[in-house]
Amino acid sequence: MVQQRRRQHFLVVSLPAQGNINPALQLAKNLSRSGGGGGAAVTFATTISGHRKMFPSGSPPEGPVSFLPYSDGYDGGFDPVTGDTEGYMAQIKVVGYETLGGATRSLAAQGRPVTCIIYTLLLPWAADLAQELGVPSVLFWIQPATVFGVYYHYFHGFDGLISSHRDDPSCPVELPGMPRLRIRDLPSFMATPAAAQYAFVLTSFEEMFRTLDREVVENEKNNKKKKKKKIKVLVNSFEELEKEQLAAVETMELIPVGPLLPSAYTDGKNHEDTTFGGDLLKPDAKETYVEWLNGKEDRSVVYVSFGSFTVLPVPQREEISRALAESRRPFLWVVRGGREGAEAAAAAEKGKLVEWCSQVEVLSHRAVGCFVTHCGWNSTVESLLCGVPTVGLPQWTDQPTNARLAETEWGVGVRAEVNAGGLLEAAELRRCIELVMKDDGEIRRNGEAWSRRAREAVKEGGSSDRNLMAFVDSLEMAQCPTQLDLE
Incomplete structure (x- = not known):
């Protein structure tokens, strides 16, 4: 039988x-x-x-x-x-x-x-x-x-x-x-x-x-x-x-x-499956940042986030704030652990600060042009699938390896270099942002190619x-x- x-x-x-x-x-x-x-x-x-x-x-x-x-x-x-x-x-x-x-x-x-x-x-x-x-x-x-x-x-x-x-x-x-x-x-x-x-x-x-x-x-x-x-x-x-x-x-x-x-971001068939469904942090209301993104030009926004765990020290937030303000580009910045050090960028009136957000929704938005990231693996594969080039500032665990792979193996981003004291200075971050934001650059073309391969997989x-x-x-x-x- x-x-x-x-x-x-x-x-x-x-x-x-x-x-x-x-x-x-x-x-x-x-x-x-x-x-x-x-x-x-x-x-x-x-x-x-x-x-x-x-x-x-x-x-x-x-x-x-x-x-x-x-x-x-x-x-x-x-x-x-x-x-x-x-x-x-x-x-x-x-x-x-x-x-x-x-x-x-x-x-x-x-x-x-x-x-x-x-x-x-x-x-x-x-x-x-x-x-x-x-x-x-x-x-x-x-x-x-x-x-x-x-x-x-x-x-x-x-x-x-x-x-x-x-x-x-x-x-x-x-x-x-x-x-x-x-x-x-x-x-x-x-x-x-x-x-x-x-x-x-x-x-x-x-x-x-x-x-x-x-x-x-x-x-x-x-x-x-x-x-x-x-x-x-x-x-x-x-x-x-x-x-x-x-x-x-x-x-x-x-x-x-x-x-x-x-699956809403992979095959597009299940439009109800838009979140992982397991947020440990309470995100800001989507209206506060999605509507803001809707008003921006394609590939114009710099998205900044260092994940759910890392809280950057105030001096580092000040350098990032200065770089964003001087870039004169619109930005969406997920600031964890308080906004001290980020006020200068916000005062430029080109950016938006949030406590937490649906990252995959942000990365898949047409307005996002690059991702300043800690290079956590989830962030890395999300940016790959969405075709968004990265500026890496790895902090710990597997992030240095991920940053290396993104830069040298797949050609979808650059790793920003810190100074002798371990601080990423504003000028270096500005340089990296401008490099990956080029519409006709090799990094963006590589990102689009890997996006197609990821979706096929x-x-x-x-x-x-x-x-x-x-x-x-x-x-x-x-x-x-x-x-x-x-x-």
Whole structure:
């Protein structure tokens, strides 16, 4: 008798950080449309404090994705700026494992057993939970494949080489399968003289890669007589963007399923899917900035934002303010942590300051001509898909690598140079803005070309769409169907 394939139930687990939640939630939406028939069941899990920020009114809206908050031991919220981040990571490992495990068992008791756990960065305990539950787990890498490769090689024999050259930012670093990089281009946790203060972060990354290595060993042991299969890692990138880097780690299959953006900005078919749906920060009313953008000429506006985490010091805001005022171009500036230092630019009456906004909506607006950015990966792929050239001012984590890729590998932006004190001066920012704002410049042409490729990748039948469908199919084929459809 032919048994019916059971319906997949994915549990997508994320840290309560905007850079994690946005792509993970969009992946959850895309998974809910996969698997044929009625699609896969998907439950999105983040911490209680993150869940409350996402849905301040109480219950989440009805939709294809269910939501499951778990405790990290800080249900009132955790401030990574003032709090003990090392202690937090230790706490979430214990409390998160326990509370998410209990919630997952409750789902099974309700007739909705989880069949696969997908987890974002720095949550390797989710893989341990999956092993305990007897279901597969898959890492969702929310940074570029290049950064995955850099971390992999760092923890597999290159840590000494990199650590011994931290004092020389221009020192070249050649890693297998990676583009030519310098020390300054590597993730900040491993590459700066102050990297020691982030030792606990590197420890968390190392634990995550040890978990992957353990899965490689188990996979090889279980498939001795079969064709060797690689363990799978989902990546928020696309084949055309990082083809060589995606194939650089022989024991792992990096599966590009991005760029993960709301479908209204990719294929344009679902006009209701305009937001990620997981804002931790309350955005300004859209009318305050969208209507303002509507009144500006095409490609005339300089958009400035450094993400949800970074708060620039006042001297840096003053330099940016001076550059914007002197550029005499209209600008939209997301100012976090107070507006001191930004008043001069606002006084020029050509710009608008906001506390937070829907970034993908801004970048897709016809009036935006360039993006001054910290080069977080979400911001980078959003600007790529929207074809907006960038001026990079990377701050930490993967941002230096992203800035390097945007400038030298894809030719869609420039990295602004800071002075000896680490300050980006107004004159340098002005120079970079004028360079990328040229309508007939190579940077803009490259941006338009990559925009077309990114949209092709995520549309129905595109490379990323096919990859996600094949991933779901591979899980279904690997699991013995012991029951009928879950619902």
